[in-house]
Amino acid sequence: MRFLASPPGAALLEEAAALEGDMLARLVALRRHWPADLASAAIELLDLRARARPRFARAESLFLTRAGLEQASGDAPAAWRAARVPEGARILDLCCGIGGDSSALASRGPVFAFDLDPVHAWCAAANASACDALHPVHAACADVTRLRLRGDFAVFDPSRRPAGRRVRDAGDYSPPLAFALEVQRAVPRVVVKASPALPDPALDSLGGRVEFVSHRGECKEAVVWLGEWGPRARRSAAILPAGLVLEGRGTPPPALRPPGEWLLEPDSAVIRAGLVAEAAEVLDAAQMDGRIAYLTSDHPANSPLAASWRILEALPFGVSRIRSRLRALGSRAVAVKRRGAPIEPEELLARLPREGDRSLVVVVTRVAGRLSALLCEAGP
Template identity: 40%
Template structure:
């Protein structure tokens, strides 16, 4: 995709091609392409329209119905903030009094659109010409072009001090290399990103969920967000935007857990119930706070499984009933599962080097029943827990 091809897609002829592509999307690719060419569309326009139709179908998972009028690239869609996450962030910024926002690394405009819907005037910047053009097109398609200006520029050149707040989403992928895990390899570079809160106190940094807590600016809040159990991002809320040291946000159940992130949970024996905390809870280092919320304990201080003697309902973890506790032994476990007629086994693990798919083969499962298996450690020793289904 190029800016020129995007402009063609937005002409009356391009809109007709997009409508025709939407009707045949999901079918056999060659047949779909032939149908559009038979409709009088050139090969390049037909291919671009079919690509957009396919991406719009996929984007519905992140953006809902509005995806049908947006423009995407594959890489941009993968990195775009989910609409529910962007909306929550925008609402929090608006509640903090933010009226103007510099969006550095705006991508396809998901966060800019959300901020504009909450009444914030956004200056969105992206270094890639096609991406910037798509962000502008998406703002126009959403009827928000009066609140969003889009500039194709290097984020490091933006005079961010002119704005109430800064939102920065550095690129964490490199062409041909996939995901970038070292913040020093981000674009813009980490030194620039880390310095933003000193220039504009109300700064929010969107980062990878595995970001090192040690990179939190002094006094900043670290927030980890999951959607339906899928950990999607971390965000550092800086300066006056920080409210607590650590926050785990679960969208879906719409639940929030906060704490210092440096507490230690009590340690005790395996109980009748085991809880597998949401990854946002684990990544935010709030396992001790979660354990306290259910009156639970750890069986191993290094493993983030929590145990209780009585069942407690919670949105922050999956709960399983423990039916058997045994030191790990492949032979003994195989015999026990055969005795119980287990043919389907759901395997969870923490603190175990075993590979679940290989273990299933080694167990030679056979039978009509279903069970759960948790591979973990207790006091440093490997154990296997047979469990009921997750709740």
Template identity: 35%
Template sequence: MESAELRELLTPEALALLDSLEPSTSTDDVVRLVGRLRRDGHPAGRVAAVLSQYRLRRRAAAKFGPFAERMLFTEGGLEQATRLRVAALHAGRFAAAGLEHVADLGCGIGGDAMAMAALDLRVTAVERDEVTAALAAYNLAPWPTARVVHGDLASIDLDGVDGIWLDPARREGARRLADPGDWAPRLDTALELARRRPAGIKLGPGMDRGLLPDSGEAQWVSVGGDVVELVLWSGRLARPGIGRAALVLGTDDSAHELTAEHDSDDAAVGALGEWVYEPDGAVIRARLIGLLAGRLGGRMLDPTIAYITADRLTPTPFARAFRVLERWPLDVRLLRRELAARDIGVLEIKKRGVDIDPAVLRPKLQLRGEHSAVLILTRAAGEKVALLAERADEPPRATSSG
């Protein structure tokens, strides 16, 4: 967002117009809305600014729920913003540690600061981009314990601050900054801050593990099966005895966590059992697959693949379970013949550890039929295999055509 658009947006007329628009998910509604606003005599600049926020608010509902209807966004700010549910967990950790004044360094549009202020924490939210800082100030206006400062780390006095939340800027325009030395602030600067004060540092979940500090807690978080972040916790914010954590948040508001002092050793490789488990991405990123395998009474399907196999079903929130119906060599002609014999027309294809594009494979299978199934393409003890399976919550069915 440019400064001119911000000035157009932050007028009483534009904000009142934005708040008056009824939410809609229909593209046709948006097209009609543009025409109506122009016919009503609104200036082109106001219409453009309002419609941009209207579209962003619709997208933001997935992260912020009903709060999105009173917030303002930028494209980049929304993309990097923490989901409100996850931000609430961050804020809860600061409150539980007894920290009262938190500096949110790199606050973006203010999502985490909102959650902290909602728990009556004092928050100094710092943002180096002037436009984004202005939007954060608007979003945080309902909370008197929060203030926004336009500046960077070097210009902020941290005296009186007893906890730090830091979300380094990892993008420059549309380009991702792969080198942590290019982030703002640099990763080494952030880690030095975390050594001096209790801190939480939000990073991308695919962070190079070789850059992780030896001390503190590394927590990977998934929401609805998608790994959304890695947070490094230090000082009073890090839980004793926990160096690795996988927090799995379900779409049903459930929350489950697998923790260990350090990376767990992989389980031994063994024969394919009746069940195959696909660990949640947070468990994989935290390298707690071996710990999970032990809890499931399972073994690794292959030493290089993150699939667990077991002889019995043990329900777990940390993995999806599949009942194995058939095991075949990974041969396209064989698969086409066997799937046709079982009248399978709807097929979910999962692959791990094999160089196959499911989108290319699917038309080759010539699927026709009334039944559905899951096809897992992977390796078992080094051999490429195709496993016909069904999800654990599906009713059992015949494994062959007779």
């Protein structure tokens, strides 16, 4: 990796980027002029940079590993956290990975970043140096459980892939998620990053406020805030890039009603945070079934809180019935969505008409407990 950051390494990357063909063809071409290990490293880095583009504005200049990219925060979530840090704070980035948070945090104060993986620690330093942050990032390879921690604020992002495999138990994180409580004894304000797939009891065990963060519709992170800062509510959802926050208020369940003119699908962070009732109140919407997160209304959401789909017809579920109605409407199915329905979307889509003047989405869900199909078109 260090070689790729040198002038000869930059020349290798430039040559590799200019090649066409699949990975094998490019490797063969590079190996005519470069050692095999360097050629492979260059091709892999270019592939990782391409994967990083949707999340990082500076993807073309980043140094990445596959494991580091899989866990890294993109620009938007990292900037969202950093904006809550007071200017001039002394900041710790524990288990910093490739430095996605470090680079953003350096806009607020000096960052001291640590990772057990020496390659990741090097990547964090290299990536921070390329971002022209206001404050320095000091990165080092270290076991954070053995450090004497001092600072005003800490990000703790334990590895969710120790030994190269994803783990689903907070105790199997490296270090375990509970180490965050040790960090808080030394640092007054701590933010803990975890998988949104962790069960609520594991997240609540830290005693903080839990925020679920989505980016472009996908729930990316569960963030636990420890100390007197961050969200006010015990549960909240942050929707990025809109920057919209929905806080839990103990809102009663929404009213139930048949499908209206619009189907509203709450953002994934709203659903994961269990804030469908709060979203329904804001959107003036109701549920069609008390166990299903879909909402319905007589107007579109016009909000990042939910996507909107105009309901053309609602009918009892049945493949032949759906097929017949699509043909009668002169429409083709372009996608199948489901919630609370024991069907495979791709299998159902393959059995529906693919020709017609209108493109419709078939939503299979439950209405008052009955399996139903909603024929919808995308809203504004």
